[in-house]
Amino acid sequence: MRSQFVLQEIWIGLRRNLTMTIALIVVVAISLSLLGTGLLFIKQVNSTRTYWQSKVQISVYLCTSNSPNPNCHGPATDAEQAQIRQTLSSMPQVSAVYYQSQQQAYLQFRQYFANDQSYVSTVQQGDIPASFEVRLKNPGADYNIVASAVTGAAGVESVVDEMTILDKFYKLLDAARNAVVIVALILVIAAVLLVANTIRLSAFNRRRETGIMRLVGASNFYIQLPFLLEGVIAGLFGWIIAAALLIGVKSFLLDNLQQYFSYNVGLSLADLIQVIVLAMCVGVLLCGATSFLTLRRYLRI
Amino acid sequence: MINFDSVTKVYPNQSRAALESVNLAVNKGEFVFLVGPSGSGKSTFLRLILKEERPTDGRIHVAGKDLARLTNWKVPHLRRRIGCVFQDFRLLPSKNVYQNVAFALEVIGKPRRFIRRVVPEVIDLVGLEGKHDRMPDELSGGEQQRVAMARAFVNRPMILLADEPTGNIDPATSIGIMKVLDRINRTGTTVVMATHDAAIVDSMRKRVIELEYGKVVRDQSRGVYGQAY
Numbered sequence: 147m148r149s150q151f152v153l154q155e156i157w158i159g160l161r162r163n164l165t166m167t168i169a170l171i172v173v174v175a176i177s178l179s180l181l182g183t184g185l186l187f188i189k190q191v192n193s194t195r196t197y198w199q200s201k202v203q204i205s206v207y208l209c210t211s212n213s214p215n216p217n218c219h220g221p222a223t224d225a226e227q228a229q230i231r232q233t234l235s236s237m238p239q240v241s242a243v244y245y246q247s248q249q250q251a252y253l254q255f256r257q258y259f260a261n262d263q264s265y266v267s268t269v270q271q272g273d274i275p276a277s278f279e280v281r282l283k284n285p286g287a288d289y290n291i292v293a294s295a296v297t298g299a300a301g302v303e304s305v306v307d308e309m310t311i312l313d314k315f316y317k318l319l320d321a322a323r324n325a326v327v328i329v330a331l332i333l334v335i336a337a338v339l340l341v342a343n344t345i346r347l348s349a350f351n352r353r354r355e356t357g358i359m360r361l362v363g364a365s366n367f368y369i370q371l372p373f374l375l376e377g378v379i380a381g382l383f384g385w386i387i388a389a390a391l392l393i394g395v396k397s398f399l400l401d402n403l404q405q406y407f408s409y410n411v412g413l414s415l416a417d418l419i420q421v422i423v424l425a426m427c428v429g430v431l432l433c434g435a436t437s438f439l440t441l442r443r444y445l446r447i
Numbered sequence: 448m449i450n451f452d453s454v455t456k457v458y459p460n461q462s463r464a465a466l467e468s469v470n471l472a473v474n475k476g477e478f479v480f481l482v483g484p485s486g487s488g489k490s491t492f493l494r495l496i497l498k499e500e501r502p503t504d505g506r507i508h509v510a511g512k513d514l515a516r517l518t519n520w521k522v523p524h525l526r527r528r529i530g531c532v533f534q535d536f537r538l539l540p541s542k543n544v545y546q547n548v549a550f551a552l553e554v555i556g557k558p559r560r561f562i563r564r565v566v567p568e569v570i571d572l573v574g575l576e577g578k579h580d581r582m583p584d585e586l587s588g589g590e591q592q593r594v595a596m597a598r599a600f601v602n603r604p605m606i607l608l609a610d611e612p613t614g615n616i617d618p619a620t621s622i623g624i625m626k627v628l629d630r631i632n633r634t635g636t637t638v639v640m641a642t643h644d645a646a647i648v649d650s651m652r653k654r655v656i657e658l659e660y661g662k663v664v665r666d667q668s669r670g671v672y673g674q675a676y
Contacts, residue, residue, distance in 0.1 A: 151553045355550075358537060361497075362602065363527030364554035366520065 155355075155372035156379060159348045166344045167380055173340050174384025174433065177333030178425045179391035184327040185421045186392070189413055190400055191319050202308040204289060206230065206278040206296050209303045210248070213275070218303055222276075226301030233295055234280055239288035242281040248272055275303055334432065337384075341377050341436040348373055349444045356445060370445060374437045381433030385426045392422055448606060448637045449473040449496060454505035456491050456661075465491040467661040468505070473639060475605070478632045480648045481641040482672055483658035489641040492658070493608050496639070497529060498522050510605050527555055530599030530607040530636075534614035536591045538583040544570065544594050545579040551598045565601060573597045573627050589620035593627060600631050607631055609640040613647060621647060645672035 160167050208227065209218030222230075227245075234243045246254075251274040259265050282288050293305045349356065359369050396418050451471040457464045466488045473479050481489045494500045495507055498514050507514045510528050517525060538547050545566060552562045570579060573593040583591055592612055599607055609628065613621035625647055632638045642648060648655060648671060655670030656663060 354537070354539060358539065358550065358598075359554045360523075361526060361531050361537075362551040362554060362598070363523040363525070363529075365523045368554055368556065 152368075152372055152375070156375050159352065159372055159376045160379065162351050163344060163347050166340075166347060170337070170340045170344050170380045171384045171387070173333060173337045174381055174429055175387035175391070177330055177337045178385055178388035178429050179395070180326055180330035180333060181428065182388060182392040182421045182425045183395050184323055184330055185424065186396060186400060186413065186418070187319070187323040187326060189417050189421070191316065191323060193413065195316060198312055199309070202312060204280040204282065204292055205306045205308065206234070206280060207275045207303045207306065208277060209301050210272065210275045213303045215303045217298060218301070222301030226299075230278060230296060230299055230301060233299065234278060234292070237292060237295060239283055239292055240280055241283045244279040244281075246277050246279055248274060248276045251276065334428075338432060338436050341380070341433050342440045344380070345373055345377055345437045345440040346444050348376060349441065370438075370441050373441055373445070374434060377433040377437030378430055381429040382426075384433075385429040388425055388429070389422045392425065393418065448475045448477070448510060449639070450506075450508035451492075451495075452506040452508075454495065454502045454507055456488075456495060456500060457503045464503070464661050466495070466502075466658075469661075469663055471656065471663065471666070473637060475637055476632070476635050478629070478638045478651070478653040479640070480651070480653055480655045480670075480672075481639060481658065482643070482648060482655060483664075487658040488661040489658055490610060491661075493610055493639070493641060496606070496608060497526060497531070523555075527602055528605045530596075530602070530604040532592070532595050532599050532607065532609040532612045534611040536583075536588075536595045536615075538591055538594055538598075540583050543580050543582050544575060544586070544597075547583070547594055548597045548601050551601050555602065557602075566597075569597045569601045570594075572600070572630065574623070587620070588616050589623055592616060592624055596624070596627055596631070600636070603634075604636060606637045606639065609638065609642075611642055611644075612640065613642065613644050618644075618646060625651065648672040 208222040208230070209215065209220070211221050231243060231245070234240055249271060252269070252271040255269060255274055256266050280292060282292065289307045289309065293307065296302050297305050356369055396413060400413060449471070450473075451469045454466055454469045455464055456466040469488075469492070481492060483489055491500065495502055495514075496509055498509075498517065501515075509525065512525060514525075539550065542550060548566045548570060549562050552565070567579070570576070573596050575590060575593050575597065578586070578590070581590075583594065586594065592615075596612075607628070612628070613624055616624060621644065628638055628640065629651075652669045652671075654668045655665065655672070657665035657673075
């Protein structure tokens with residue numbers, strides 16, 4: 147095997163249809179980076195979901211003097227409160243129960259909306275009901291059991307699973323992720339077609355050379371290798387650009403997003419490397435396999 | 448060296464056979480002219496030897512190998528033992544004389560030292576001394592055909608197939624080409640040359656095989672192009 151000869155052939159091939167090669171590299175780069183972004187997104191969403199699942203709890207709101215719920219007859223009494231607390235803490239699915247008084251709830255509300263005084267001024271202490279904050283051992287799975295145990299009990303106005311609020315947010319994230327992955331897949335198809343076309347063009351451009359190679363008895367491997375490597379090298383160039391873009395996505399987009407939501411569940415360097423390596427495998431395999439299949443059709447042996 | 452045993456070739460979608468029950472034996476070191484009108488099966492005969500086509504029926508042996516039993520990945524090794532020259536030269540326009548000849552060795556993975564030694568020898572053999580650096584478009588037709596012959600012979604094949612090698616060349620230059628072919632033949636290489644050139648066939652007085660409508664109608668040692676002329 148004369149590596150210098152093969153490299154020279156590849157160089158000639160890539161240079162001869164330079165515009166095609168550039169288009170190919172760009173499309174591979176974009177499709178791989180979108181694919182990688184989708185993967186990073188999935189990882190990010192999963193890690194935040196796990197994080198939040200350990201934090202969310204069930205809020206059991208108690209009746210106040212002006213609760214509209216027919217179950218309520220004035221504010222929940224001490225006996226009712228004790229009964230509810232007893233019911234909750236005796237359940238095996240519950241890991242902890244905290245009481246939040248109306249005053250605490252009001253102070254927390256004022257703190258959360260401190261920069262919107264007009265909003266704060268419309269709410270008075272007493273408008274926000276007191277609640278039991280219930281932490282579950284297995285969030286997500288046991289919500290219904292715990293909720294039904296206290297729903298309708300004397301002094302309970304409503305039971306809210308915080309997970310349902312977060313789910314709306316996650317649905318949005320999932321939709322964004324799906325969109326990215328779908329666009330990436332469409333681009334991957336475009337990349338495959340471009341690889342096939344580039345190789346076909348390359349094979350056509352060099353039909354003289356390959357014809358002579360065939361006649362003088364060059365092995366099929368030797369004839370096909372430059373074309374195959376041409377596709378793979380274009381794929382590798384595309385991957386390098388995609389890797390740079392992915393590092394950008396991670397450090398500028400996801401890490402900023404994380405600051406914005408102020409939770410500490412950023413993706414590790416290992417996650418990034420994993421995605422980049424996966425993108426390389428996809429890119430090289432895709433380009434290599436497409437080149438190979440195209441050659442079988444267009445390069446007569 | 449080349450053995451055809453009742454070989455028939457029918458191309459797909461064609462009713463008439465390109466070759467019909469051809470029995471032929473070409474021995475080692477022979478020089479054979481293949482004559483006959485266009486469409487008589489000369490090119491098919493050459494393509495069958497290279498295993499570019501498969502016979503519809505019959506058996507072909509080349510260089511001791513049964514082509515029907517030769518696996519696809521061994522075909523290149525068969526072709527290394529067969530050199531080819533064509534009417535249209537088929538040189539690479541972007542490579543000079545030396546590179547064109549060296550290409551044939553490069554692509555079969557010969558070491559560079561070997562190539563550096565052998566290529567100049569063959570270029571001298573075909574009579575192109577001192578023209579290593581010329582590009583094909585700077586050469587006359589005869590010289591281009593000499594380059595093609597050097598390329599076909601550089602790997603010392605057992606068989607040289609020539610498909611109308613003088614078809615694009617004037618008669619005076621053709622004589623030079625034939626001298627080179629004769630020189631190659633004298634090294635022990637079997638030469639099979641398909642041609643329409645009556646003057647050359649008559650002057651060489653070698654074995655002549657005439658094909659017509661895919662059948663061998665004449666096989667003469669020391670023959671001429673056509674008895675009728």
